[in-house]
Amino acid sequence: MTVHPRLEASAALYKQRVRASDVLPNAPVNPDKRKTQIVVVGGGAGGLELVRKLGAKFGRKKHDIILVDKNLSHIWKPLLHEVAAGSLDANLDEVGYRGHCHRWGYRFFQGSLEAIDREAKTIRLAPVLDDQGDEMVGSHTMRYDYLVLAVGSVSNDFGVPGVTEHCLYLDSRKQADKFRTRLLNHCLRVSRAMMADPEADEKVSVAIVGGGATGVELAAELYNAAAALRHYGLEVFDESRLEVTLLEAGERILPALPERLSNAATHELQTLGVEVWTETQVVEAKKWGLITADGNDIEADLMVWAAGVKGADFLSGLGLETNRNNQVIVTETMQSVTDPNIFALGDCASYTPAGETRPVPPRAQAAHQMADTVFDNICRIMKGKPLRSFTYRDQGSLVSLSRFSTVGSLMGNLVGGAMAVEGRMARFIYTSLYRMHLIGIHGWLKGLGLMLIGRVNRIVRPKLKLH
Structure with missing residues (x-):
């Protein structure tokens, strides 16, 4: 070199x-x-x-x-x-x-x-x-x-053929930026096709493998973004032009949450338009889509692998x-x-x-x-003092379905994660987790300042990043 x-x-x-x-x-x-x-x-x-x-x-x-x-x-x-x-x-x-x-x-x-x-x-x-x-x-x-x-x-592909070559991951900002660029390109393609022929049935299809927090939150966030694109130059594009399929190998999505909350999240996603496939194992990824263990072919413009970490x-x-x-x-x-x-x-x-x-x-x-x-x-x-043993305190799990809903369970160590929360209370707690992160890496003074700046940015900045 x-x-x-x-x-x-x-x-x-x-x-x-x-x-x-x-x-x-x-x-x-x-x-x-x-x-x-x-x-x-x-x-x-x-x-x-x-x-x-x-x-x-x-x-x-x-x-x-x-x-x-x-x-x-x-x-x-x-x-x-x-x-x-x-x-x-x-x-x-x-x-x-x-x-x-x-x-x-x-x-x-x-x-x-x-x-x-x-x-x-x-x-x-x-x-x-x-x-x-x-x-x-x-x-x-x-x-x-x-x-x-x-x-x-990093994401765990479990050795499934074709995943590394054809699927996208969300392990880093670089990978997230790559997904956003490809997503916007496909949305632009569909928008131009619809302008040329209003009767055309063009859509952007996204397949997400993994029904954990990352996959569920991404599925909901995509519909939030698609609904806003019409205000940022894609006049004929909206959430009806988006097809999202969420595939989970287990019996239900969000297995870390109580079954009632998992069912509530499934209902919310389906209301948005997400196809939720449970007990569906992906055995191969191709350039055009995914192949499941039961022989189904799922065609997709974009494929995201969020099935586990290692x-x-x-x-x-x-x-x-x-x-x-x-x-x-x-x-x-x-x-x-x-x-x-x-x-x-x-x-x-x-x-x-x-x-x-x-x-x-x-x-x-x-x-x-x-x-x-x-x-x-x-x-x-x-x-020169004796070392302290680590004690994990499970504070529960929260999953944000964008602006549509938030579900989760709290105080896992105390009540077995049985304290279920939904709606505004869950959203407030979810937001508080990020605020505590800011304080953890910046200290109280700057952390509080960044929280205030964040609130201002939500008002004065565009709702979407399109570049």
């Missing part, structure tokens, strides 16, 4: 600065005066909240808190279905790591984890490439005293004990069972409480609680 001379010189200067800042293990630093270096890989909800707390707690005097992420900004993953439908402008809600790290006293490095040398206590980061595939920063190593893995999860494949090659879903197995203190100097939290971690048969579910609330435990335990290590 040819590297531009200017980029090569910039990379060399970057590496010199990295060595001078005591990131690389061969930095000429007096070991007695070396800062305690805590490296967090992954800037999702749990990782970003953790580095904020660590930076605010320890500062830069005797500690070096470093966040590593392959992206330059963070967006709350439960919002990606709104980004995909165009209902949310991610530019307004994303958090730039470089500005955030300056505010909270940690450092940010762009990169992807490639390997861990546990004996030398270093990690190796893959080269950083530009959008044309040219190398901007070469592969380099970074030392750590304590390492935290918070890289989240840890990224590289996690199983780091030398740490992982499960079949590539999640790092951790103890009750959130430390890897392989190495006590390495912690893991969020969707990439697997922890099964004593007496339980199933691990803690991969939810945003679990990542938040795990981040609290990791922060507390790192502080305890610094003070």
Whole structure:
């Protein structure tokens, strides 16, 4: 691969600065005066909240808190279905790591984890490439005293043929933007066809595999967006030109919720126009659509795979004990069972409480609680105190059907998730979850300010992002 001379010189200067800042293990630093270096890989909800707390707690005097992420900004993953439908402008809600790290006293490095040398206590980061595939920063190593893995999860295709080639995922903002662009292109195609021939029966068909929260919320959000397109240049396009099919392999959608709420969500989706197919297993994806186990062919312009999550494949090659879903197995203190100097939290971690048969579910609330435990335990290590065990407190599940409805259950630990909520109360609680996320990564003052700005943006900004 040819590297531009200017980029090569910039990379060399970057590496010199990295060595001078005591990131690389061969930095000429007096070991007695070396800062305690805590490296967090992954800037999702749990990782970003953790580095904020660590930076605010320890500062830069005797500690070096470093966040590593392959992206330059963070967006709350439960919002990606709104980004995909165009209902949310991610530019307004994303958090730039470089500005955030300056505010909270940690450092940010762009990169992807490639390997861990546990004996030398270093990690190796893959080269950083530009959008044309040219190398901007070469592969380099970074030392750590304590390492935290918070890289989240990716969609699990369960080895179904054709999914990787023909289906879209909603694991990142880039993928959500890709879906939105393709969706708008198909809507424009149908709109132009209808203008040329008003009698034409043109429609945009979307097939969503997976009846969990992501699939259900995306299905409802698509109808919300389609209803608004007529006001933004597509005069002859509306929700009647949209066909959405939701496929679930289980007996019902939203299996984490009580059956009554699952049935209520199914009814709401069907009222909107969504075809809900349960007990339907997809066995192959083609360019034109999906093939089910019972032999049905489902043609679709767009196909979204949201049937499950797993840890990224590289996690199983780091030398740490992982499960079949590539999640790092951790103890009750959130430390890897392989190495006590390495912690893991969020969707990439697997922890099964004593007496339980199933691990803690991969939810945003679990990542938040795990981040609290990791922060507390790192502080305890610094003070030489015994570590605290993680206790998962199930606060229930909420699913938003866009502006149409919200359903969920609360206080799972206390009443077995039996406290069902619907309507405005559920919507208020659902919105509060995002507000608590803002406070978790920004603190109370800026978090409250961003809430106010968000309310103003909903009034003055367009309802859809169309570019």
